[in-house]
Amino acid sequence: MAAAEVLSKGRRPGLARLLLIAVALLFLGLFLVMPLLVVFVQALAKGIGAYLVAISDPLAWTAIRLTLYVAAIAVPCNLLFGVAAAWAIAKFEFRGKSTLITLIDLPFAVSPVIAGLVFVLLFGSHGWFGGYLRMHHIRVIFAVPGIVLATIFVTFPFIARELIPVMQAQGKDDEETARSLGASGWQTFWHVTLPNIRWGLMYGVLLCNARAMGEFGAVSVVSGHIRGLTNTMPLHVEILYNEYNYTAAFAVASLLALLALLTLAGKSFLEWRQPELKHAARQVRDRTRRVNT
Amino acid sequence: MFLKSASEQCPATVPATAQPKFQDTMATPVAAVELSKLNARRRPPRVLPGFGLTLGYTMVYLSLIVLIPLSAVFIRSQGLGWGHFWSVVTAPRVIASLRLSFGASLIAALINAIFGLIVAWVLVRYTFPSKRLVDAIVDLPFALPTAVAGIALTALYAPNGWLGIWLLSFGIKVAFTPLGIVVALTFIGLPFVVRTLQPVLEDLDREVEQAAATLGASAAQAFARVILPALWPAILTGFALSFARAVGEYGSVIFIAGNMPMKSEIAPLLIVTKLEQYDYAGATAIAVVMLVLSFALMLGINALQHWALSRHGGR
Numbered sequence: 001m002a003a004a005e006v007l008s009k010g011r012r013p014g015l016a017r018l019l020l021i022a023v024a025l026l027f028l029g030l031f032l033v034m035p036l037l038v039v040f041v042q043a044l045a046k047g048i049g050a051y052l053v054a055i056s057d058p059l060a061w062t063a064i065r066l067t068l069y070v071a072a073i074a075v076p077c078n079l080l081f082g083v084a085a086a087w088a089i090a091k092f093e094f095r096g097k098s099t100l101i102t103l104i105d106l107p108f109a110v111s112p113v114i115a116g117l118v119f120v121l122l123f124g125s126h127g128w129f130g131g132y133l134r135m136h137h138i139r140v141i142f143a144v145p146g147i148v149l150a151t152i153f154v155t156f157p158f159i160a161r162e163l164i165p166v167m168q169a170q171g172k173d174d175e176e177t178a179r180s181l182g183a184s185g186w187q188t189f190w191h192v193t194l195p196n197i198r199w200g201l202m203y204g205v206l207l208c209n210a211r212a213m214g215e216f217g218a219v220s221v222v223s224g225h226i227r228g229l230t231n232t233m234p235l236h237v238e239i240l241y242n243e244y245n246y247t248a249a250f251a252v253a254s255l256l257a258l259l260a261l262l263t264l265a266g267k268s269f270l271e272w273r274q275p276e277l278k279h280a281a282r283q284v285r286d287r288t289r290r291v292n293t
Numbered sequence: 294m295f296l297k298s299a300s301e302q303c304p305a306t307v308p309a310t311a312q313p314k315f316q317d318t319m320a321t322p323v324a325a326v327e328l329s330k331l332n333a334r335r336r337p338p339r340v341l342p343g344f345g346l347t348l349g350y351t352m353v354y355l356s357l358i359v360l361i362p363l364s365a366v367f368i369r370s371q372g373l374g375w376g377h378f379w380s381v382v383t384a385p386r387v388i389a390s391l392r393l394s395f396g397a398s399l400i401a402a403l404i405n406a407i408f409g410l411i412v413a414w415v416l417v418r419y420t421f422p423s424k425r426l427v428d429a430i431v432d433l434p435f436a437l438p439t440a441v442a443g444i445a446l447t448a449l450y451a452p453n454g455w456l457g458i459w460l461l462s463f464g465i466k467v468a469f470t471p472l473g474i475v476v477a478l479t480f481i482g483l484p485f486v487v488r489t490l491q492p493v494l495e496d497l498d499r500e501v502e503q504a505a506a507t508l509g510a511s512a513a514q515a516f517a518r519v520i521l522p523a524l525w526p527a528i529l530t531g532f533a534l535s536f537a538r539a540v541g542e543y544g545s546v547i548f549i550a551g552n553m554p555m556k557s558e559i560a561p562l563l564i565v566t567k568l569e570q571y572d573y574a575g576a577t578a579i580a581v582v583m584l585v586l587s588f589a590l591m592l593g594i595n596a597l598q599h600w601a602l603s604r605h606g607g608r
Contacts, residue, residue, distance in 0.1 A: 016512060017419055024415040025427070027408045030456075031480055032433045035445035038455065042448055081354045088348040091341050100351070102595065106359055109591040111541025113561040114580045117568065118362040121369050126573055128365065152358055176340045185342035207435070214438025216544035221565060234440040234544070241444050241548065250448075253441040260436035267436075268429045 039257045042250035054251035062228045063236035063252070066144070070219075070232060071212040074151040078208055082159030083201075087193075090167030091175070101164070107156045115153045116221025119146055142224030147232065150218035155211045159204035162277070166200030167193075169276065199274040203267070210263040214256060363584070370581045373574050381578040386554055387563060391582065394560040397471060398539035401478035406532040409486025410524070416487070417494040431488070434481045439544025446477055447549045469551030474559065477545040482535030489531035490524065497523055526601030533594045537587060 044051050054060065085104060089097060107115065121127050123140035133140060140146045174196065178188040194201075216234040223230040225239060233256055240249035271278045370378060381387065415421075416428050434442065450457045450467040460467055467473045497520065505515040543561040551557040558566075560583055567576040 020411055021415050021419055021421055024408075024412045028412060028427060028430065031476075031483065032430055034449055034455065035442060035480065036433065036437070038448050039441060039445045042445075081351065084347040084354075085351040087343060088351055092344045092348070094344075094348070100355075102591075103355060103360070105591075106363070109537060109541075109587045110363070111543065111561050111564075111580075111583055111587070113543045113564050114366065114541070114584060117564060117576055117580050118366055120568065121365045121573065121577065122362055124573075126571075149358075153362065156358055172341060179340050179342075188341070189343075210436045214436075214441070216438060216440040217542075217561065220543075221568060234438045237440050237444065238548075246448075249444060253438075253444060256438045256441045260433065260438070260441075263436040264429050264432055267432065268425070 036257060036261075039250055039253050042246060043254040045250075046247050050247050051251050051254075054248035055255065057248065059228055059231070060236060060248075060252055063231045063233045064255070066147075066231065067213050067233040070144070070148050070151050071209055073148050074155055074212045075205060075209050077152055078155055078159050079201075079205060081156070082163050082204060085160045086163035086167045086197075087189075089164050090170075091172050104160050105157050107153055110153075112154055112215065112217030113221055115218040116150050119149050119153070119222055123149075141222050142226065143230060146222035147219050147230060150222045151212050151215055154215050154218045155208045158208035158211060159201070162200050162204035162207065163197060166197050166276075170196045199270055200277060203270045203274075203277050206263055206266050206270070210260065213259060366577055366580050366584065369573070369577045373578060377574065378578050378581075381575050382582050386558070387560075387579055389555045390558050390560040390563045391579075393471060393474070393558065394540055394583075395586075397474040397559070398478055398482075398536050398542075400475050401482055401539050402532050402536035404475070404479050405482045405486045405535045406528055409483055409531060409535075410490060410528060412483075413487045413490035413494055417491055432484050434484050439481065439542070440548075442480055443477065443545040443548035446473070446480060446545065450476060450549065468549050469557070471550075471557050473549035473551070474546050474557065477549050478539040478542060481542055481545055482539050485534040485538060486528070486531030489534065490527050493524060493527040526597060530594060530597050530601065533590060533597060537590045537594070540587060540590075541583065 043054075085100075088094075089101065120141055123129055123133060123146065125134065125141070127141070129140075138145075140149070170193075174192050175188050178192045179185075183191070213232075214234060215232075216238070219232055220235060220238070223232070223235055225231060225235055227239070231239065233252060237249050237253045237256070240246075240252065373381070412431065416424065416431075447468055448454050450460070450473055452458065452461050452466070452468065454468070457466075457468055465472070467476060501519055502515050505519045506512075510518065541561060543559070543565070546559055547562055550559060550562070552562060560579060564576045564579050564583075567573075567579070
């Protein structure tokens with residue numbers, strides 16, 4: 001603030017500031033707020049009655065149930081992995097650590113459509129394991145297991161990349177003290193490490209869950225869009241929209257938008273509790289610095 | 294082999310201290326205790342447990358979920374043969390879709406770099422009402438499912454939408470044209486630039502700016518000569534992250550794009566189309582091209598961050 005005041009002293013005070021604030025707010029309003037608003041306006045365009053009918057549709061409910069089910073498997077899987085990876089990377093020194101971190105981030109560089117494609121190539125009817133799966137009457141592609149796998153793939157790095165910097169910042173003094181006082185490995189983890197990383201853990205779970213429930217591209221490739229069986233909420237939105245059933249599409253979309261708003265609120269709350277969580281970029285920078293030194 | 298034969302000579306159940314006569318000879322039996330001491334000399338002892346378990350689990354899970362499935366794409370594309378692969382990826386429709394994906398992503402990333410810088414600047418340097426709310430909403434594209442973003446943007450920019458009707462009066466069509474793709478990609482890429490720039494702006498040493506001001510530099514000069522050079526690595530990183538995300542984006546684009554082959558069909562959509570026609574070879578070939586380009590981009594971003602670190606390593 002002081003610098004801005006010095007800089008604008010003697011010239012039209014605050015004009016540049018007002019202009020920049022106006023441009024920023026206008027841009028955010030146009031690109032972020034209006035799309036969010038339009039979801040709710042369209043959902044309620046035909047009144048609250050039509051809205052309630054749309055979201056109480058049995059097919060909408062099977063989609064909601066499947067979305068919750070998939071997230072309930074994918075998030076714990078990646079949580080377990082995230083904790084294990086962060087423990088190995090933050091508490092120990094070993095060769096190839098920075099390569100491992102890059103590999104963990106790999107799914108972020110892969111198009112969701114390709115994430116779906118890889119599982120079709122593995123488990124689809126013409127895939128590597130296609131014959132074996134057919135013989136044993138196991139369906140992966142165009143079935144729930146494929147949706148779970150694709151979701152795990154796209155949400156793979158979320159928890160690990162939040163936990164690694166948090167655990168690195170904690171260091172290992174607390175754990176070493178606990179060990180020297182006679183605590184077992186598990187006791188150390190449960191009573192020392194876990195309380196230290198709990199906010200970071202929740203942060204990662206929150207972001208991972210938002211993506212898991214909202215994933216579209218990867219899931220769309222492996223799901224086959226079978227109504228009442230393999231339709232998640234985002235896929236259900238697509239089907240309703242393509243049938244020109246806009247009110248219903250936006251009604252289901254409004255539930256996902258509410259989930260997004262809850263995620264943002266939770267994120268803001270966790271950042272308020274633990275300010276270091278903010279700014280993944282700073283963490284990445286600190287992380288690379290630590291890896292390099 | 295030596296250790297094994299030594300322990301066969303002298304069973305480990307016998308404490309090493311019980312045989313003092315062997316102690317100084319080469320054939321000292323190595324009991325389990327001695328072995329761990331030997332290891333301890335080579336490496337500092339690990340107080341914390343679980344290294345093998347957690348690293349092992351990490352490697353297995355990473356391989357099963359990410360590395361093996363991804364390698365499947367490359368191995369399957371080998372089966373095509375170079376000639377077939379080349380003819381697939383140089384087909385006019387594929388070239389057009391790749392050009393559109395990368396071109397629209399480039400424009401969107403440029404828009405994000407400019408407006409992301411303004412947003413980050415305003416959020417770090419100025420105070421205004423509801424600033425915390427505005428800061429929180431920047432992450433909306435990370436949290437909002439892409440399909441929802443897609444139908445919302447389409448509803449806004451369609452010829453009868455809130456913005457579309459207004460833009461149409463100027464003769465600008467957004468929805469169902471490549472312009473619509475740029476709008477969707479701008480939406481999903483914005484947080485990358487803002488969130489990369491914010492911490493760098495917060496760390497920026499304001500004394501340098503003040504020095505520039507006292508030496509008679511105008512605000513614009515101070516920005517161009519002092520602030521911007523320090524921000525370049527972060528701007529480029531944010532730009533590259535936003536670009537990389539945009540290239541692979543599918544959900545938010547397909548609703549607004551119109552999806553006309555050769556005109557408004559993005560590369561990820563072409564992969565899906567080929568899959569739906571059971572053209573696995575074609576889908577795999579396009580996927581390989583996209584993966585190689587994305588990985589190159591990712592390595593570029595990493596190099597960029599190292600460069601930024603070496604330039605500003607002091608902080």
